[in-house]
Amino acid sequence: MSFKDHPVDDKELNAEETLTYQGTESLHSDDQTHRKLKSRHIQLIGIGGTIGTALFVQIGASLTKGGPASLFLAFTIWSTFILAVNNCLSEMVTWIPISSPFVRFADRFVDPALGFTAAINFFVFEAALVPFEIVAFNVVLQFWTDKIPVAAVIAFVIVCYAFLNVFAVKWYGESEFWLAFGKVLLTLGLISFTFITMVGGNPLHDAYGFRYWNPSNISGAPFAEFIQKGDLGRFMGFMACLIQASFTIAGPDYVSMTAGEAEFPRKNLPRAYKSVFYRLTTFFVLGSLCIGIVVPYNDTNLLKALSDAKPGAGSSPYVIAMQRMGIPVLPHFVNALVMTSIFSAGNSYVYCASRTLFGLALEGKALRIFARCTRSGVPVYSVTLTLAIALLAFLQVSTNAAVVLNWFVSLVTASQLLNFAFISFTYLRFYNALKVQGIDRSTLPHKSFWQPFCAYYALFGTVLMAFVGGYTVFLKGRWDIPTFLFSYAMIGICPVLFVAWKVYHRTPWRKPSEVTFFELERAQIDRYEQNFVEEVSSNRFLRFWNWINS
Numbered sequence: 001m002s003f004k005d006h007p008v009d010d011k012e013l014n015a016e017e018t019l020t021y022q023g024t025e026s027l028h029s030d031d032q033t034h035r036k037l038k039s040r041h042i043q044l045i046g047i048g049g050t051i052g053t054a055l056f057v058q059i060g061a062s063l064t065k066g067g068p069a070s071l072f073l074a075f076t077i078w079s080t081f082i083l084a085v086n087n088c089l090s091e092m093v094t095w096i097p098i099s100s101p102f103v104r105f106a107d108r109f110v111d112p113a114l115g116f117t118a119a120i121n122f123f124v125f126e127a128a129l130v131p132f133e134i135v136a137f138n139v140v141l142q143f144w145t146d147k148i149p150v151a152a153v154i155a156f157v158i159v160c161y162a163f164l165n166v167f168a169v170k171w172y173g174e175s176e177f178w179l180a181f182g183k184v185l186l187t188l189g190l191i192s193f194t195f196i197t198m199v200g201g202n203p204l205h206d207a208y209g210f211r212y213w214n215p216s217n218i219s220g221a222p223f224a225e226f227i228q229k230g231d232l233g234r235f236m237g238f239m240a241c242l243i244q245a246s247f248t249i250a251g252p253d254y255v256s257m258t259a260g261e262a263e264f265p266r267k268n269l270p271r272a273y274k275s276v277f278y279r280l281t282t283f284f285v286l287g288s289l290c291i292g293i294v295v296p297y298n299d300t301n302l303l304k305a306l307s308d309a310k311p312g313a314g315s316s317p318y319v320i321a322m323q324r325m326g327i328p329v330l331p332h333f334v335n336a337l338v339m340t341s342i343f344s345a346g347n348s349y350v351y352c353a354s355r356t357l358f359g360l361a362l363e364g365k366a367l368r369i370f371a372r373c374t375r376s377g378v379p380v381y382s383v384t385l386t387l388a389i390a391l392l393a394f395l396q397v398s399t400n401a402a403v404v405l406n407w408f409v410s411l412v413t414a415s416q417l418l419n420f421a422f423i424s425f426t427y428l429r430f431y432n433a434l435k436v437q438g439i440d441r442s443t444l445p446h447k448s449f450w451q452p453f454c455a456y457y458a459l460f461g462t463v464l465m466a467f468v469g470g471y472t473v474f475l476k477g478r479w480d481i482p483t484f485l486f487s488y489a490m491i492g493i494c495p496v497l498f499v500a501w502k503v504y505h506r507t508p509w510r511k512p513s514e515v516t517f518f519e520l521e522r523a524q525i526d527r528y529e530q531n532f533v534e535e536v537s538s539n540r541f542l543r544f545w546n547w548i549n550s
Contacts, residue, residue: 034377039268041173044180051183060317062244066237067224068292074241075288079281084458086252087448088427090273094446096518099260100359109429113502118422119360125415126353131393133346140339154393179344186337187283194290202325212296219296246465251280257352270446294321354382414490417466424459433515
């Protein structure tokens with residue numbers, strides 16, 4: 001049996017619809033968002049939300065702890081877990097491409113209490129990262145000058161986010177396309193820089209190759225020791241790199257958040273899921289390899305830059321390598337693109353946080369005002385609340401108060417892993433419901449591979465890393481209460497949210513035979529796609545981009 005054997009009763013459908021269609025843009029009586037995000041927007045949004053300072057700057061700290069081989073292996077291994085999460089999301093979201101999909105799937109496929117917990121967890125995580133990125137933007141700007149008032153920089157960035165997110169979703173999509181495209185160019189440029197310089201294409205004519213991987217070299221060691229000596233220390237160095245990778249690599253969740261506003265979703269979303277994973281793993285896996293090639297793990301300039309917290313790209317391993325080779329201009333170019341990367345990441349967080357709150361309101365778990373949209377299909381009140389939280393960035397005006405902001409961000413560092421765990425578990429329930437109800441997965445718009453193995457694999461890995469993330473506080477002499485709370489607070493808060501919502505509202509645990517698959521929304525999306533006419537761009541570059549991604 002296929003999902004097509006379950007038609008929606010037109011009379012029932014018409015009785016539930018209370019909003020007249022605006023062309024083929026509005027798809028739900030409550031969901032008034034418009035499908036304006038094109039395939040190229042979605043593909044770059046998935047990249048734009050994840051590539052930032054972590055790949056270009058902060059990754060250097062992990063190199064000093066684990067060494068080049070540990071860094072490369074950790075990022076490679078964690079990419080397989082992201083592939084597993086990607087497989088779970090792609091199958092569910094391409095069939096049911098609605099707003100805030102994985103949050104609402106947890107509600108319908110598992111338990112409304114889990115939907116509430118997942119939504120709060122993801123909203124807090126995304127909203128907390130917005131002021132953090134704004135602060136990071138100002139820090140990067142100080143690579144050139146500290147004369148510009150901090151408050152002015154923060155106000156400028158927030159106004160820009162408001163402009164791009166409030167007026168129309170197409171402006172957000174267009175801005176993310178070009179900003180994320182700049183990230184792609186920067187990443188590819190740094191990978192090319194690594195290859196050219198390692199074979200001798202640098203002012204010193206030094207073909208250093210894999211010198212820093214060679215243990216016989218004074219600056220070389222594939223596996224560095226961290227905290228302890230010997231094999232245990234090298235393993236702990238690898239774990240430090242794996243923890244960094246688990247908080248750095250993402251992507252499929254950002255693609256999923258565009259589902260409710262994606263043009264022709266059942267065609268464009270599968271393409272986006274396929275391409276985003278391979279591009280992200282290319283960037284992160286090759287990026288982690290390059291970091292370990294251009295500088296040694298024990299480079300004195302790198303260690304000093306990290307300890308002194310040099311602003312912007314000043315502590316980037318790439319910039320340190322450029323300065324060592326006597327290349328004067330490239331560091332400024334790298335800093336400029338890192339700054340745009342940070343701006344883009346913050347812009348993505350505003351979008352994802354606001355759409356998560358919007359999804360909560362659609363499911364009746366937040367005030368209905370947050371489900372209201374402008375005529376252009378923007379959930380304006382959800383965006384407004386997200387931007388209000390971004391005002392926490394003004395804490396940077398006071399040096400002491402800025403510590404509070406770092407605490408707030410550190411408090412939700414496990415949220416991304418918990419979000420991936422929720423997605424994986426939700427897919428298992430989805431998979432079982434399809435099986436029990438006799439719906440053949442091969443009839444879905446997109447059938448992911450290696451299921452349900454991928455879901456179990458992702459669930460195991462993400463839950464394990466959520467608990468491992470702060471393991472160092474349990475080592476002898478390293479107990480620290482703030483670090484413990486920051487590492488495990490959300491792991492403790494999420495069960496409380498789940499139990500509180502379940503007990504208060506007496507929510508049911510969905511039985512596989514009773515699970516429903518958003519029949520109304522799917523029927524409306526079917527209508528939309530039947531009437532959809534794709535626009536052909538007159539821009540040659542965009543036509544070329546669409547061609548290479550077709």
